[in-house]
Amino acid sequence: MTFCDENNIELIKNDLRYLELLAKQYPDVSCASTEIINLQAILNLPKSTEHFISDIHGEYESFTHMLKNASGVIKRKIDDIFGNSLRESEKSNLATLVYYPEQKLDLIKRTEDNLDDWYKITLYRLIELCRVVSSKYTRSRVRKALPSDFAYIIEELLHEQDGKINKHEYYNGIINTIIDLDRSPDFIIAIAKVIQKLIVDRLHIIGDIYDRGPGAEIIMEALMKHHCVDIQWGNHDILWMGAAAGSEACICNVLRISLRYANLNTIEDGYGINLLPLATFAMEAYENDPCKSFTPKTLDKQISKKDLVLLSKMHKAISIIQFKLEGQIIKKRPEFTMDDRLLLEKINYEKGTIDIYGKTYTLNDKNFSTIDPKDPYKLTPQEKCLIAKLKRSFVHSEKLQRHIRFMYSKGSMYLVYNSNLLYHSCIPLNEDGTFKEARIGDKKYTGKSLLDKYDTLAREAYFFKNDSSKKIYAMDMMWYLWCGPDSPEFGKNRMTTFERYFVNDKQTHIENKNPYYKYRDDEVLCKNILKEFNLDPTSSHIINGHIPVKTKEGESPIKANGRLLVIDGGFCRAYQPQTGIAGYTLIYNSYGLLLTSHEPFESIRKAIEEEKDILSSTIILEHVVARKRVEDTDIGAELKKQIKDLEMLLVAYRKGLIKENK
Template sequence: MLSTREKYYQMLEKEFQSKEAILTELINLEAIMHLPKGTELYISDIHGEYTAFNHILRTGAGNIKEKISLLFEDRLTSHEIDKLTILVAYPRESLASDSFFEHKDRSWYRKKIRQLLELLSFSSTKYTRSKVRKALPKQFAYIIEELMYTDTNYKDKADYFHQILSHLLELEQGDAFIIALCYSIQRLVVDHLHVVGDIFDRGPDADQIMDHLCKQPSVDVQWGNHDILWMGAYAGSRACLMTLLRIAARYNYLYEVEHAYALNLRPLFMYAEEYYQNNPVFTPKETTCSDHYSIESMDALEKVHQALSILQFKLEGQLIKRHPEFEMEDRLLFDQIDIDQNTITLEGKTYPLQGSCFQTLLEDPYQLSEQEEYVVDMLLTSFQQSSKMQEHMNFLLEKGSMYLVYNQHLLFHGCIPLTEKGEFLPLHVEGVDYSGKSLLTFFEEHIRQGCDAQTSDNPHADWVWYCWSGKISPQFGKSAMTTFERYFIADKKTHREIKNSYYSFRDTKETCQMLLEEFGLYSPCSRIINGHTPVKVKGGESPIKGEGMLFVIDGGLSKAYQKTTGIAGYSLLNNSYGFQLVTHDPFSSVENLLERQSDQTLLKKVIDRELQRILIKDTTVGQSIEEQIENLTGLLHYQKT
C-alpha cells in the first residue's frame, strides 16, 4: 500500500514528467530564492473611498515617482518627472488631455515609449522573466518583451528596435501601447498588497474597491470591524444587517448600496413611510451623493434612517438577552426610557431625549412586529442572495483572516485586548478562557462557520455581532458602542467610549515584544502593523508606536475622519531595504491632478532600514518555495528507487 508521501510524488510526477523538467524547475526556484524581496504595500481603513484608494494603488503609494526619480534624476527636470509619474498612473486620462501633452508627434511617441520601456525594465529587476511576462497585457506581451530585452548598442538590434516602433506608430497603436506599458509598470512596482481592514462603510464605493481587490494578483486582507459587520450580515445576523444599512443611511449612500448589490429595499422604504415622520436628528450627513437626490428622496432616507436605527436597537436587545455571557445588559437602553416624560435614566442620572421616534416599541420593547419581521427577513434574503455580495464575501473568506504573520511581521486590524495591568484580557466562554492569539482564533472560527451556515438563528452569527461591538472584542476594543446616546442624548459625556488598555500599552516596547512573542515572533526585525484608530496628526500624534515596533496606518483615508486627523491617511511600504511610511494628502480628482501637473500628495519617511538587503529566501514566500524545492528533490530520489 502506498504511503501518503508516495501518493503525493505520483501526483507531482504528472506535472513534471521528466528528470530534466524537475531539474529545470529546481534551478529556477533556487534562482528565485536569491532575488531581492518584492515591495509590499500596506493600507487600512479604506472605508468605501474608492477614488483615494485607486490613486494610492496607481501611484504605488509614491513608489512610481521614486523609481522615476532614481532612474532619470540626471536626464529629466522635476516637472518632467512629475508629468511622467502622472502618465504612468493615469495613462488614458493623460493622453486624452489636450493641455497635459500638447505636441504628440512621432518623435514624442518614440521618446515616451523608450522612457517607459526603460522604467519597466528598471521596475522588473527583482523578478524573473516568467513573472514579468505574466504582468504584461496579452495583446502586446511579445512586442514589449522584444523591445525590453533588445540591446540597441548593436546596429542590427537597434534597427530591429526602431522598425518595431515604426510599425506600431504606422498602425496608430501608440496610445494603446503606452497605456499597456503604464499598466504593466503599475503591476510591477508593488509585488504584494496587504489590506489591514475596514474596506466597508462611511464611503459610497466599497463595491468598486472589492471589485478591484478581486482582480489583484497578490493580496491578503486582515478583517476590520466594519468588514466583519458585513460578514456577520452575510452569515445571517439581522442586527449586523440593520447596522450596516443604518450606517449607509446616516452617511448618505444607502441608494448606492442598493444599486451596487441589487438589494430590494422597497419593503423597508414602504414601512418607514408608514411609521416615521421627518426628524432632523436623523438627517443624513451631507456628502457628494446628496447632490444627486431630490428633496423627496432625502425625506424618505431620513425616515428610513430612523426605522433602521430602531430595528437595530431592538435586534441588539434580543441578542443581549439571548446571550448573558456577553455581559452587555447595560446596553438594554429601551428599558431605561420613560416614554411619557421623554427621558432616559443612565447610571442614576436622568437625561432629556432628543429626536425621539419610539412609536413602534411594543410592550416588550425589543420585540419586532409582524410587519417588522417581514421587512427584516426580506432584507436579509436580498442581502444573502445578491450575486455580487456572494462574490465579495467569498473573496474575504478566501483571502482574509483575523490576523496574519507575513515575513516575520504581525498584521491585525484592531487590538489584542489587555487588562489595566497590561496582561492579556480573557473572554470567558463555557468554562474556557480565550485571550491573545486564541481570542482572535476563536472569533475567526465563528465567522467562518457563520458564513458557512448562513441562517438567522445561527449562534455563530451572534458571536460575529459581538465581535463588532462587544467589550472584549479584538475588533472593537472599547467599553461600549454609544450609538443610541449619540442619536438621542445631547450631553456628550454619555457619548464616551473608553478604549481598551491596549491603546495605551502599545506605546511601549515591552508590550509590543509581548504581542510578537504571543504569535511566535522573536526576531528583532519583526514589527506590528495595525489599523482601526485614526492617528490625530493635528494633535501631534505619531503613527509610530512602541519605539518603532508598531505602525498605525489609519491616518484618515475616510473623508469623515479628515477634519480630526488633518491628513488623508497613511500607507506603509516595505521593500528589500526596510519600511517607509507614506503620508497622504486628500485626493480630489484626476482632473485637478492633470491641471496641476504635479503629484505632491505623498511624503515618505524612512522608518526602518535594514543593514543587509532581504532576499526572497528570507520571506514567507521563500518558505513556500523551500517546501517546493524539498518536494522536487524528494521526487528525484523517489524516481531513482
Template sequence: MEETNLKYLNLLAKSYPTIAKTATEIINLEAILNLPKGTEHFLSDIHGEYSAFLQVLRNGSGVVKRKIHDVFGNQLSETEINTLATLVYYPEQKLDLLLESEENPALFYKKTLFQLVELCQYVSSKYTRSKVRKAMPEDFSYILEELLHENDNDQDKELYYAEIIQSIISLNRAKEFIAALSKLIQRLVVDHLHVVGDVYDRGPYPDKIMDTLMDYHSIDFQWGNHDMLWMGAASGSAVCLANVVRISARYLNLDILEDSYGISLRPLALFADEVYEKDPCTCFQPKNETSMTYSHAEIAQIARMHKAIAVIQFKLEGPIISRHPEFEMDSRRVLDFIDFKNGTFSVKGHDYPLLDQHFPTINPNDPYRLTEEEEEVIEKLLASFKNCERLQKHVQFLYAKGSMFLTYNGNLLYHGCIPMEKDGSFMSLELRGEKYAGKNLFVQFEHLAREAYYLPFKQPEKEYALDIMWYLWTGAASSLFGKSEMTTFERYFIADKKTHVEEKNAYYNLRNDTSICKKILREFGLDDSGHIINGHTPVKEGNGESAIKADGKMLVIDGGFSKAYHKTTGLAGYTLLYNSYGLQLVSHQPFTTTEEAIQNETDILSTRKVIETEIKRKRVSDTDIGKELKQQVYDLKCLLEAYRKGYLNERNSASS
C-alpha cells in the same frame, strides 16, 4: 529509503520525471531565492473613497514616481517627470489630453514609448522573465518581451527594437501599447498588497474598491469592523443588516445599497413614511459628508428611514444580549432604561431627558418585540441582501482572501486591537462554554465568522455564529471594536456628551510599550525582530500623535481616506511600504479629484519616513515564500538523489 518518502517522491516524479528536469527546476528555484524581496504595500481604512484609493494604488504610495526619478532624474525636468508619472497612473485619459496640444503625434509616441520601455525594464529587473511574462497583457506579450530584454550592445538588435516601435506607431496601436506598458509598470512596482481592514462605510464607492481588489494580482485582507458588519448582513444577520442600513442613512450613503448593489429600500421607505409621517426626526438628520445635493423632501424621508431602522436595530439587539449573558452587555439593552412616561433615559444612575420621545412602534411592556410591519421590512431586506449577486460575490472574496489576522514575512497584521486588561494580560471571552484570549481568541472569532456565512440557515450553530459577528462589531472583548461599549442610543437621544464617551480598551495605551508589543508578537509566534501593522484608529498627527509607536515595533496605518477624519487627523492618513531595503511609512495629504490629478498632474503629496533599513538587502530567501521554495528545493534534491541511487527510475515523456 523509507516507504513514505518513496511514495511522496513518486508523486513528485510525475511533475519532474527525469534527472534533467529535476536539476533544471532546482537551478531555477535557487536562482529565484537570490532575487531581491518584492515590495509589499499596506493600505487600511479606505472607507469607500474610491478615487483616493485608486491614486494610491496606481502610484504605489509614491513608488512609481521614485522609480521614474531613478531612471530619468538627470534627463527630465520635474514637470516632465510629473507628466510621465500621471501618464503611468491614468494612461488612457492622460494620453487624450496630451495629444490635444501635440503637433507631431508620431514623435511624441516614439519618445514616450522609449521612455516607458526603459522604465519598465528597470522595474522588471528584480523579477524572473517567467514572472514578468505572466504579468504581461496577452495582446502585447510577445512584443513586450522582446523590448524588455533589449541588448544595447548589439547594433543590429537596436535597429530591430526601433523598427518594432515604429511599427506600433504606424499601425495605430501606440495608444493601446502605452496603456499596456503603463499597467505593467503599475503591476511590477508592487509585488503584494495588504489591505488591513475597512473598505466599507463612510465613503460612496466601496463596491468599486472591491471590484478593483478582486482584479489585483496578489492580495490579502484583514477584516475590519465595518467589513465584518457587511459580512454579517450578507450572511443573514438581521441586526448586522440594520446597522449597515442605519450607517448608510446616517452618512447619506443609501445609494451604495440601492444603486451599487441593487438592494431595494422601498419597504423601509414606505414603512417609515407611514409610521413617522408627522415626525420631524430631528435627531436623525443625516450627516452630509458627500458632494451630492439632496432636496428637503429627500432629506426628510431619509431621516424617517434612519429613525425607523435605528429603532429596529435597538429592538434586535436586546434578545441577543439576553441569550448571551457571557457577553456582559446588559447595559446595552437600552430600551430597558427608557422611562416612557417621563421621557427620560437612565445611564449609570442618572436620568437624562430624551431629545426625542416619539416611539410609536415600541410597546413599553414588551419593548423588544418587532411589530408585524417591522418584521416584514427586515424579512424583505434580508432576502435582498441574500439574493444580491454582486454583494455576495464581494463578500465571498473577503472570505477567500481575508482573515482576522495575518503573520507575513515576520510581521503581524490586524485591524483593531488585541483585547487586553490594564495589567497587560490578554482579555478573555467565553465562546461555546470555553474561555479564549490572545491568538486563540482571534482564531475562534475567525472560525465563527466563517461558520456564520457557510453553514445552512436554521442551524443553531449558524445562529450562534451570527450573534458573534454582531458581537465583533460592538462587544468589549471584540478585537475589531476595542471599546467598553458602543453608545449609539445615547448619541441620538441624549444631549449630554458625557454619555457618549466610549472608553477605549487598555491596549491603546499599552501599545506604546515596547515590551507589550514584543509580548504580542510572541503570542502570535513571531520573534522580537518583527513589527505589528495595525489598522483602525486614525492617528491625530495635528495633535502631535505619531504613527510609529513602541520604538518602531508598532505601526498604525489607518489610511485616513475618509474625508470625515481629515479635520481630526490633520492629514489623509498613512500607508506602508516594505521592500528589500526596509520599511517606509508614507503619510499623505488629502486627495482632491481624479480629474484634477489628470489635468493638473497633482499627485497625492506624500512624505516618507524610513522606519528600519536592512543592513543586508533582503532576498526572496528571507521571506515566507522563500521558506516554501527552500522546502521545494530540498524535496527536489531528495528526488534527484533517488534517481541517481536507483530508488526511482526516470520516466520518458511517453510513459510519464
C-alpha cells in the same frame, strides 16, 4: 547535497509515495536538477514590494489613485531612473500616463502637435521604466504579467542589451513599426499596466473597506481584479459580512450607518438593495415625527430639504428596529455580558427620561411610537415584515454575495507575512496588560487562539446551512464582533449609539478603549504579542489601523520604538478634520520599510487633466545595508522546502528507489 547518508535514505523511503507524485512533475534527473537551479536563482533575487493600506471607508477615488501610484513608488522610481535628464513636468506627465493610460492618451491626442514624436519618446521612456521595474523578477514571472497581444514585443524590448550595435536598428525598427501601424496607444496602455502590476507584488488591506464613503463596491471590484491581495477584516467589513450572511441586527447597522452619512449609493446603486419598503414604512410610522436627532451628516453633499426629511425618518425607523433586535440578541446570549446595552427598558416613556450610569437624563427625542413599553424589544408586525424584505434583498444581492465571498477567500482576522503581524484593531488585554480571556461556548480563549476562534465563527456565519443553530449563533457572534466589549475588531467597552442619538450629555457618549490602546506604545507588550504569534520580537512588526492617528495633535503612527505601526490616518473624509491628513500607507521593499503620509486627494479628473498627484511625505522606518532577498521571505522558506524535496527526489533517482521516466 546532504541526503546520502543511511538515515536520510530511510527518510526518503518513508516519503516515497510523495516523491513518486513529485516524479510525475519532474520525471528525470535533468528536470529535477533544472528546477533546483531555477529555484536557487530565485532565492537570490531582491525581495518584491508590498503595499499596505488601511481604513479606506468607501473613498474609492483616493483608493483608486493610491493603488495606481503605489503610494508614490512609481514617481520615486521615475526620479531614480531619469534623475535630472527630465524636467519635473515631464516626470509628472510620465507618471500620470502610467496611472491612467487610457484617459491621459485621450487628452494627449487632443493637445499634442507632433504625436508621432511624442509616441517615440514616450515609448522609450516607458520601456526603460518597465525594464527597471521588472529586473527583480524572473523572465518567466515577467512573461506571465505581459498581455498576450504584445508579449513577444515587450519581452524583446525589455531585454535589449546596451552596446549591441547589431540589434540597435532591430529595436528601433520595432518602435517605428508600432508607431507606423497606429498601435502606439494600445502598446502604451499595455506596458503601463505591466508596470502597475510589477511595481507592487502584494497588496495588504488592513481592514474597513466599507461604510461612510460612497464607493465600497467599486473598491471591491478593483480588489477582485488585483493580481495579489489579502484582507484583514475590519469591524465595518465584519458588519457587512454579517449582513450578507443574513444577520438582521447587522443589516440594520449597515443601513443605519448608510443613512447617517446620507450615503445610499452603495446600498441602492452598488448592490441593488430595494429601500422603498423602508421609506414607505418610515413615512407611515413616523409621519408626524420630525426625527431631528436623525438628520444625516451630509458633509459636502447637496441634498434637498424634502429628501433630508425622508432620510431622517428612514434613519430613525431602522435605528429603533436595530435597538430592538440587538436587545433580543443580548437577552438570548447572556455570555455576551452586554446587559448595560439593554437601554429600551431603562426609558420612562411617560416622562421621556432614561436611567443610565447611575443618573437620570432627559431624552432629546421622546417619540417612540413603535415601541411597546411593556415589551420594548418586540417588533411590530410591520417591522417584522420590513426586516424580512430587507433580509431577502441582502441575501439575494448577487454582487454583494460575490464581493463577500471574495472577502472570505482573501481575508482573515489576522495575517502573519514576512515577519509582520497584520490585524485591524487590537488584541484584547486586561488592565494589567495581560491577554484577556474570553469564554466562547464551554472554552476560554486568549491572544492568537481567540482570533483563530473568531475567524472560524465568522466563516460559520456565512457558510453554514441556513437556520441551523450553529449558523444563528455565529451570526450573533458577527454582531458581537462589531460592537462587543471583548471584540478584537471593535476594541472598546461599549458602543454608545443610542446615547449619541437621544442624550445630549456627551459624558454618556464616551466609549472607553480596550487597555491595548494604552499599552500599544509599550515595546515589551508589543514584543509579547509578536511572540504570541510565533514571530521574532526583535525584528518583526505589528501593523494595524482602526483608530485614526491624530497627526494634527502631534500623535505619531510609530509606536513602541517602531515595533507597531498604525496606518489609519484619515482616508475617510469624515475623519480628516480630526486627523489633519488623508491617511498613512506603508511600503515594504528590499531596502526596508517606508511610511508615507498623504494630503487629501482632490479628484481623479484633476489628477489626469492637471497632473495633481497626492502630496505625500515619506519616512524611512528601517533601511537595511544588504538588500533583502527572496530567501529572507516567507516565499523563500517555501522555495527552500521545495528545493529540499527535489534534492530528495534526485537521491531517490540515483539510488534506484524511483525509476526515471525519460
